[in-house]
Amino acid sequence: MRACDLEDFAAEMFEPFARVDQRRWGAVYLRGLLLDGRRKSVEPMAARLGEDGNRQALANFITTSPWDAAHVRARLAWRMQQVIKPTALIVDDTGFLKDGDASACVARQYTGTAGKVTNCQAGVSLHLASDSASAAVDWRLFLPEGWDPASPKADPGKVARRTTCGIPPTSDTSRSGSLPWT
Incomplete structure (x- = not known):
């Protein structure tokens, strides 16, 4: 480019x-x-x-800068739709391997990235695709049950770290189980 x-x-x-x-x-x-x-x-x-x-x-x-990531993603999707002229939508998941647990939404979970259960973040993305091109136009960071205060499997330590990681105290995970990546 x-x-x-x-x-x-x-x-x-x-x-x-x-x-x-x-x-x-x-x-x-x-x-x-x-x-x-x-x-x-x-x-x-x-x-x-x-x-x-x-x-x-x-x-x-x-x-910390106040801008709306959803608005930028919507502009990106609109622009890529014009360029790619998609014939398919692709939903993909990706694991981000982590050594520690300081990052948001890190948990021991399965990821195809490692081919096993390991310490990672899991991201889900939506792509517009055609025979000649594709582009990710939306993405979310999966919120594991241990991070969800409403879950019976909530981990008090992870729930307490939500604020430090920038996760609102009561994210509506019942709809999507995911958080916007920032």
Whole structure:
């Protein structure tokens, strides 16, 4: 993808953002996601971004800046529908292996990524697809029962960490069992 194409795409996706700095950091974040490198968390992404690698500003954009991820996803789905002209919807799950338990929604659960029950997060994504292209247009982080205070299998330690992880105290998991990725 050429730099000007990426800039145009970012401008289109983040156009509704109220502030110029939000639009700027949205574009930087998008560029960081597309750069080579295995880890896409703030620290390694910021290191790869060169002069735009302000770790604190990037982290602020991702974690505390007030913007609606659902609105950006809707814009993405609309744009990709025009480009891809999908003939199918694909629902996929992916496991994100974790060594510790500090990340949101980490639990011992089965993941095809490892081919076994292991410590991980589970994500579910929706893709628009045609014979020639596909694009993820929505995604959620699965909320394991241990993280759900309404579940009989709730783990008090995990329920207590919901606030630290940015999970609302009473997410409506009865409908979807999942949380938006941010």
